[in-house]
Structures are given as C-alpha cells and as structure tokens.
Amino acid sequence: MRSSTTFSYILSVSIGLLVWKLLAMAVASPVLPSPEAAFSAFFESCKTTAFWKNFGISAYRVVASILIAWSLAFPIGVFIGYSKRLDKVVSPMIFMTYPIPKIVFLPVILLMFGLGDFSKITMISIILFFQILVATRDGVQAIDEKYFDSLLSMGATDVDILKEVVFPAALPHSFTALRITTGTAISVLFFVESFATASGLGYMIMDSWAKVAYTQIFVGIIGMSILGVILYETLSYLEKRICPWQYTESENEEEDISFPRPFAKMAAYLRMIKFNHTIFALPFALASLVLVSRVSPITLHAVFWIIMAMVGARSAAMGFNRLADASIDSKNPRTAVREIPSGAISKTDAGLFIVVSSILFISSSMMLSWLCFWLSFPVLCILFCYSYTKRFTWLSHIILGFSISLVPMAVWVAVAGTFSIKIGMLCLVLLSYISGFDILYACQDREFDRKEKLYSIPAVFGIKKALAVSSFLHIISFLSLLSLYWIFSLSPVFLIFAAVIAVLFIVEHKLVKPDDLSKVNVAFYHINSIISLLLFVAILSGELLRSIY
Amino acid sequence: MIYADALCKHFDNGNLEVLDNISFHVDDGDSIAIIGPSGCGKTTLLYILSGLIRHFSGTVIINGKEIKGPSRKTAFILQDFGLLPWKTVWQNVCLGMKINGFSKKEQNETAEKLLLNLGLLQHKDYYPVRLSGGEKQRVAIARSLALNPEILLMDEPFSSLDTFAREKLQNILTKIWHANRLTMIIVTHNIEEAVFLGKKIIVLSGRPASIKTIINNPDAGELTYRTADSFFATCKMVRKMVEDI
Numbered sequence: 170m171r172s173s174t175t176f177s178y179i180l181s182v183s184i185g186l187l188v189w190k191l192l193a194m195a196v197a198s199p200v201l202p203s204p205e206a207a208f209s210a211f212f213e214s215c216k217t218t219a220f221w222k223n224f225g226i227s228a229y230r231v232v233a234s235i236l237i238a239w240s241l242a243f244p245i246g247v248f249i250g251y252s253k254r255l256d257k258v259v260s261p262m263i264f265m266t267y268p269i270p271k272i273v274f275l276p277v278i279l280l281m282f283g284l285g286d287f288s289k290i291t292m293i294s295i296i297l298f299f300q301i302l303v304a305t306r307d308g309v310q311a312i313d314e315k316y317f318d319s320l321l322s323m324g325a326t327d328v329d330i331l332k333e334v335v336f337p338a339a340l341p342h343s344f345t346a347l348r349i350t351t352g353t354a355i356s357v358l359f360f361v362e363s364f365a366t367a368s369g370l371g372y373m374i375m376d377s378w379a380k381v382a383y384t385q386i387f388v389g390i391i392g393m394s395i396l397g398v399i400l401y402e403t404l405s406y407l408e409k410r411i412c413p414w415q416y417t418e419s420e421n422e423e424e425d426i427s428f429p430r431p432f433a434k435m436a437a438y439l440r441m442i443k444f445n446h447t448i449f450a451l452p453f454a455l456a457s458l459v460l461v462s463r464v465s466p467i468t469l470h471a472v473f474w475i476i477m478a479m480v481g482a483r484s485a486a487m488g489f490n491r492l493a494d495a496s497i498d499s500k501n502p503r504t505a506v507r508e509i510p511s512g513a514i515s516k517t518d519a520g521l522f523i524v525v526s527s528i529l530f531i532s533s534s535m536m537l538s539w540l541c542f543w544l545s546f547p548v549l550c551i552l553f554c555y556s557y558t559k560r561f562t563w564l565s566h567i568i569l570g571f572s573i574s575l576v577p578m579a580v581w582v583a584v585a586g587t588f589s590i591k592i593g594m595l596c597l598v599l600l601s602y603i604s605g606f607d608i609l610y611a612c613q614d615r616e617f618d619r620k621e622k623l624y625s626i627p628a629v630f631g632i633k634k635a636l637a638v639s640s641f642l643h644i645i646s647f648l649s650l651l652s653l654y655w656i657f658s659l660s661p662v663f664l665i666f667a668a669v670i671a672v673l674f675i676v677e678h679k680l681v682k683p684d685d686l687s688k689v690n691v692a693f694y695h696i697n698s699i700i701s702l703l704l705f706v707a708i709l710s711g712e713l714l715r716s717i718y
Numbered sequence: 719m720i721y722a723d724a725l726c727k728h729f730d731n732g733n734l735e736v737l738d739n740i741s742f743h744v745d746d747g748d749s750i751a752i753i754g755p756s757g758c759g760k761t762t763l764l765y766i767l768s769g770l771i772r773h774f775s776g777t778v779i780i781n782g783k784e785i786k787g788p789s790r791k792t793a794f795i796l797q798d799f800g801l802l803p804w805k806t807v808w809q810n811v812c813l814g815m816k817i818n819g820f821s822k823k824e825q826n827e828t829a830e831k832l833l834l835n836l837g838l839l840q841h842k843d844y845y846p847v848r849l850s851g852g853e854k855q856r857v858a859i860a861r862s863l864a865l866n867p868e869i870l871l872m873d874e875p876f877s878s879l880d881t882f883a884r885e886k887l888q889n890i891l892t893k894i895w896h897a898n899r900l901t902m903i904i905v906t907h908n909i910e911e912a913v914f915l916g917k918k919i920i921v922l923s924g925r926p927a928s929i930k931t932i933i934n935n936p937d938a939g940e941l942t943y944r945t946a947d948s949f950f951a952t953c954k955m956v957r958k959m960v961e962d963i
Binding site: 318323325329333413 | 769800
C-alpha cells in the first residue's frame with residue numbers, strides 16, 4: 170500500500186513537471202519559468218536563512234491553527250453528536266452559519282485582534298473549526314447503536330461510553346476532516362499572509378510579484394506546496410498511528426479497498442506496467458549517468474528528459490507486452506488477474522496508453538538530441554518485438570534482458586552524444602541479471618508454457634537445467650560487474666558492495682529449489698530491488714571516492 | 719432462577735405491539751432456546767431480560783429481585799457480537815472488567831486465562847476486523863465471561879457462521895455452560911441449534927410474539943445428543959411447530 174502511494178506521488182509529480190515544462194516552452198515568457206529554473210532557484214533559496222524564516226513562520230501559523238481548531242472542534246463535535254438535546258440547540262446555529270464564507274470576516278478580525286499572528290491564526294482556525302466540527306458530529310451520529318447497548322449491558326456509565334466508544338469512533342472522522350482541510354488551511358494562509366505582513370511564504374510570493382521576480386514567485390509556490398504535502402502526510406501518518414484499527418486489513422477483503430476512487434484506475438495502470446519494477450532498471454540508468462559524468466557535464470535538462478524517456482519507453486513496452494499477451498494471460502491462473510484479462514483496463518484504453526507512452530518516449534528523446542530521436546524508433550521496435558519472441562524461441566529471456574540492458578547505453582548516448590564500448594559492460598551486467606531472473610520467473614509457468622506451446626528455457630529444458638542456466642547468467646552478471654572496477658578504475662569501495670551483491674545472488678539461488686518455487690515472487694522482488702540499489706551505490710561511491718585513492 | 723410473567727411491549731406510542739403476554743421461567747443452570755420467525759420480537763425480549771429496555775408491562779424477577787437495569791450478573795452477547803472495532807481482542811475482553819473497576823492485575827489474569835481456554839491468545843493484539851466470524855464470537859464469549867456472570871443471554875449467537883464453525887462453537891459453549899453453571903437464554907432461528915442447546919424450547923408465533931408452545935428437551939447440552947435419534951425426533955417436532963406458524 171505504502172509503496173503504491175509513493176509511486177502515485179512520483180508519477181503525479183512527473184506528469185505535473187512534464188505539463189509544466191511543455192507549458193513553459195509554449196508560453197516562452199518569464200512569467201512562467203521552466204521547472205528546472207524554478208527548482209534551481211528553489212534550491213538556491215533553501216541555502217538562505219530568509220527562506221527558512223518565512224517557511225518557519227508560515228508553518229507555525231498553519232500548525233497552530235490546526236491544533237487550536239481541532240482541540241476546540243473535536244470535543245464540541247463529540248458532545249453535540251452524542252447528546253441529542255445539545256444537538257437540537259446547537260446544530261441549527263452551525264448549519265445556519267455553515268454556508269457563510271468565514272473568510273469575509275477577515276477585516277473584522279484584523280480590526281479586532283490587530284495585524285499580528287494572532288489574527289491570522291484566528292482566521293485559519295475559524296475556517297478549519299467548522300469543517301472538523303461537522304465531520305466529528307456526523308461521525309458520532311453514525312455510530313451503531315449496538316456498541317452502546319453492548320456497553321450498557323455491562324453496566325457502563327455515560328463517561329464510560331464517551332471514553333470507550335464515542336471518542337475512538339469519532340477520532341478517524343476528525344482526522345479525515347483535518348487531512349481534507351489542509352488544502353483550505355494553506356489557501357487561507359496564503360490569503361492572510363498576502364497583505365499587512367512582512368513574513369511568511371505568502372508574503373514572499375506577493376513581495377516577489379511586486380519586485381517582478383517571477384522565478385522567486387515560484388520559489389514561494391514550491392515552498393507552500395511542500396508545506397502542504399508535509400502537513401498532509403504528517404496527518405496521514407498520525408492517523409495511522411492513533412487509529413491503527415482503521416488500517417488493519419481484513420483477511421478476506423481485496424487489497425485495493427483503501428484506494429480513493431480516482432486513484433484506483435491509475436493504480437490499475439501502474440500495476441499493468443509493473444511500475445514498482447522500475448526499481449530494477451532505474452538504478453542502472455543512474456549508475457550510467459554517474460559514469461558518463463566524466464565525459465560530459467550533466468544538465469538538469471538532460472536528467473529530466475532522460476527520466477521522461479525512460480518512463481515513456483517502459484510504460485509503452487510493458488503496456489504492449491500485456492496487450493499482446495492478453496489472450497495467453499487469461500488462460501494462466503497466475504496471470505489471469507492481470508489488468509487486461511481481468512477487465513480492469515479495456516483493450517482500447519491499453520492501446521491508447523501505449524500510444525501516449527510512445528509519444529512521450531519519442532518526444533523526450535527529441536528533447537535530448539536528434540541522434541536520440543532517430544534511435545528511439547529502433548529501440549521502440551525492439552521493445553515491442555520482445556513480446557512475440559516467447560512464441561518461437563527459448564531465447565526470449567535473453568531478448569528481454571537485451572531490451573532492458575539498452576538503458577545504460579541510452580543514457581550514455583543521451584548525455585555524451587556518442588556510443589561507448591566501456592558502458593557496454595554495464596549493459597552486459599544488466600542483460601545477464603535480468604535474463605537470469607526472468608528464467609526463474611518462467612519456472613513458475615513451465616506446465617502452462619508447455620501446454621500452450623510457448624518457448625521458455627524451463628519449458629524446453631526442464632526446471633533443473635533452467636536453474637543452472639540462471640545461475641550461470643548471474644555468474645556472468647557478477648563477473649562483468651566486477652570488471653567495471655578495472656574498466657572505469659573505480660575506488661576499491663566498489664568491491665565491498667560487489668561482494669555484498671554476490672552474497673545476495675547466492676541467497677537468491679538458495680531460495681529456489683526445483684521442487685519449491687514458492688519464494689520466487691516475494692523474496693525476489695525484495696532481494697532484486699536491494700541488488701539494483703546496491704549496484705547504484707557501488708558505482709556512485711566507486712566513482713566519488715576514486716580521486717581519494 | 720429467571721421468572722418472566724405476562725411480558726408485553728409496545729413500540730411507536732403503543733401502535734406497534736411486539737410482545738404479547740410472554741411468561742416462562744428458567745431454573746438455575748438450565749437453558750432456554752427461543753425460536754420464532756425473524757422480526758417477531760425475540761431480540762426485544764432479550765433486551766427486556768437484560769435490563770436495557772425498562773419500559774414494558776409485566777414483571778421479570780431474577781434471583782428473587784425485580785430487575786431495574788443492566789446487571790453485572792447478566793451477560794448479553796448481541797447479534798454481530800458488538801465487539802468494538804477500535805479495541806484489540808485483549809482490550810475487548812478487558813472492557814467489561816475495566817468498566818466495573820477491576821484491578822489491572824485481575825484484568826490481566828482473567829483475560830489471559832479466558833483467551834487461552836478459547837484458543838485466542840495468539841490473536842490477542844489483533845483488531846476484530848482481522849478475525850473470522852467464529853473467532854469474533856469466541857472473543858465476545860470471553861468478554862462476557864470475564865465478569866463471571868450467572869446468566870448468559872445470546873441473540874442469534876452463531877447465525878453468521880458456517881456449519882462447521884457453528885457446531886464447534888456450540889460444543890465450546892456447552893462446556894462453558896456446564897463449567898460455569900450458567901443459566902442461558904438463547905434466541906435463534908436455527909432449529910438444530912435450539913434443540914441442541916435448549917433444555918426448554920420456546921416456540922414463538924409471529925408479530926406480536928406470543929408463546930405458541932414450550933417443548934421440554936431434557937437431553938440438551940450433552941455433546942453426544944447431536945447424533946441421537948431423540949435429537950432428530952425433537953428437531954422434527956420443532957420444525958412442524960415452526961411450519962405451522
């Protein structure tokens with residue numbers, strides 16, 4: 170669950186950045202700086218105390234408001250919800266004032282409480298107060314009577330019922346309201362900081378506007394967005410800690426139940442392209458980036474479009490693979506739950522998804538260089554062709570490895586503008602690594618592949634031999650990894666990480682036995698993600714510490 | 719000894735009659751199964767016996783005293799168990815003791831013993847949502863036994879369980895019943911359950927509920943009874959009664 174939200178974040182942020190970048194290019198005006206420019210300005214500002222002072226004061230104002238609003242609204246909401254008599258008196262008052270936009274009282278509040286923090290906090294608190302109050306009250310009124318009866322039959326008093334039933338039942342409702350109102354809280358914060366003050370992120374934005382410092386406006390915007398995300402995530406975290414029963418999964422429910430509706434579809438797409446498997450190849454791309462930095466300087470522009478190209482290529486390839494294999498997948502119980510055969514994503518939608526992803530890949534390549542643009546077509550062709558190799562050759566694993574192993578080379582070409590034999594060794598590491606564990610995955614489908622006349626090494630040669638081939642490929646992978654030490658004359662630190670990777674490879678192969686394949690899925694996902702990350706860390710530290718030795 | 723005399727109950731300002739002149743008695747350590755069509759007022763009857771409903775006509779006398787409200791000596795397991803979702807198994811079991819001011823030490827000892835007996839100790843930190851229906855029911859039983867009651871009222875205790883879990887729990891309940899010398903009143907719409915657990919079976923007619931007949935069933939509560947010929951004969955008799963309603 171957790172990793173899915175992280176990936177949703179990454180995806181939304183990258184889509185957001187892409188749209189921003191394209192808009193900035195289309196508008197071509199200083200009013201809308203490009204994301205790189207805005208973020209470099211943001212990082213520059215992060216080094217100044219002025220920025221942190223503004224960030225701190227804004228955070229103080231909004232956090233104080235949240236705390237005050239909650240500590241008033243929650244108890245009152247609980248009592249109104251619980252006591253029918255109180256509800257009769259108080260609720261009409263609340264609902265009469267509910268539709269009135271409280272922000273219009275800002276001048277009154279400023280006149281009454283002055284221009285300081287107190288009036289700002291009061292304003293934000295008032296607005297949050299009503300949201301939390303209503304949610305808490307409704308939460309209490311929705312409590313099932315049987316809980317009260319159950320406690321009453323044990324001799325509970327009103328105090329017991331409030332303590333054991335009403336408070337805990339209302340807590341999650343108040344938290345949900347809090348989370349939803351963070352957006353409102355930040356908006357109001359901006360509003361109250363936009364005049365009659367000389368501190369805070371809102372002031373920073375308005376001040377930059379007055380000074381015609383357009384990039385600075387975006388520094389403030391980014392700062393406020395980050396403040397919002399931090400608040401939202403902190404509240405989610407607190408909610409999970411304080412109301413753990415809300416997040417215990419029932420053993421018989423489907424896993425997606427906690428996905429909010431609009432994200433469910435996106436989650437289906439992410440699962441279709443096995444987005445979380447990006448972790449296997451992405452570290453190789455980054456490793457290649459580290460190595461190529463010796464030859465050419467790396468610009469933020471290049472990194473941005475490389476990531477976009479990778480997201481595009483990967484999504485297109487996985488989407489195409491799932492679409493091409495839909496009819497095969499539907500017959501195999503292990504894969505019938507995949508998104509297209511199960512109907513979560515229609516074939517038309519998947520097709521559209523592939524087209525959009527391909528366009529993203531090709532256009533991102535074009536942003537890198539003309540060479541990349543022309544190369545993107547044969548690459549896309551290779552990525553698509555892989556899906557069909559399973560139907561006529563058991564070399565399909567190697568071809569899968571090959572198509573993924575294009576990543577380090579592609580990164581090199583994107584940055585340096587030329588090919589390199591040296592980086593080819595990193596490609597070989599990836600090729601043998603991926604092919605090796607694709608064979609292990611294929612072991613699970615041996616019976617099915619045989620029946621369907623599909624080619625895979627386990628289906629053609631049997632599980633025992635397949636495991637041997639896989640071990641052999643992983644030995645090649647390790648040896649070629651080792652050779653990077655000499656080829657790029659890395660620091661000896663690299664060897665320490667390489668040794669750890671070797672141990673992980675051995676553990677991985679110890680986990681799988683010809684008669685027990687149960688560990689293939691779960692164990693591999695974790696071990697492989699560690700291997701990939703370690704490889705990146707190995708090359709990064711090997712490169713950074715090189716000058717020391 | 720529970721003694722109920724001429725119980726009547728109206729809802730909705732007297733427009734809706736749910737109980738009509740219900741009278742019966744249960745001896746200490748005995749059990750009664752109440753069976754009848756759904757919505758006939760069985761649950762209302764249990765609420766009256768538990769002391770949760772105070773406005774009714776007629777009298778309920780428990781151990782020589784007219785009831786005035788809920789009592790620690792009467793445990794009531796509601797339909798769907800009434801476990802609090804925000805409390806772990808352990809906290810749910812301790813709840814009644816906590817409310818009644820038992821010491822922490824006493825709470826811990828009792829909860830540990832009960833959960834161990836009911837095979838739930840390894841799940842003590844689970845929230846109810848993670849438990850199966852049978853496990854939830856066992857937690858509910860543990861929670862009510864924690865207060866060491868004399869009377870156990872149960873509303874459709876096993877209706878949400880599959881046959882295997884239901885029979886297993888009926889056996890567990892039978893053992894607890896004898897071991898704790900409980901007086902039990904069980905509301906059910908399952909004929910076999912009524913016959914297996916009720917030394918007397920009260921068949922209620924439809925709304926408003928009135929007693930159609932009371933069947934004596936002295937063998938109830940023996941674990942071997944379930945396979946005896948007399949068991950099937952009684953089931954058949956009850957079925958016929960129920961079908962006639």
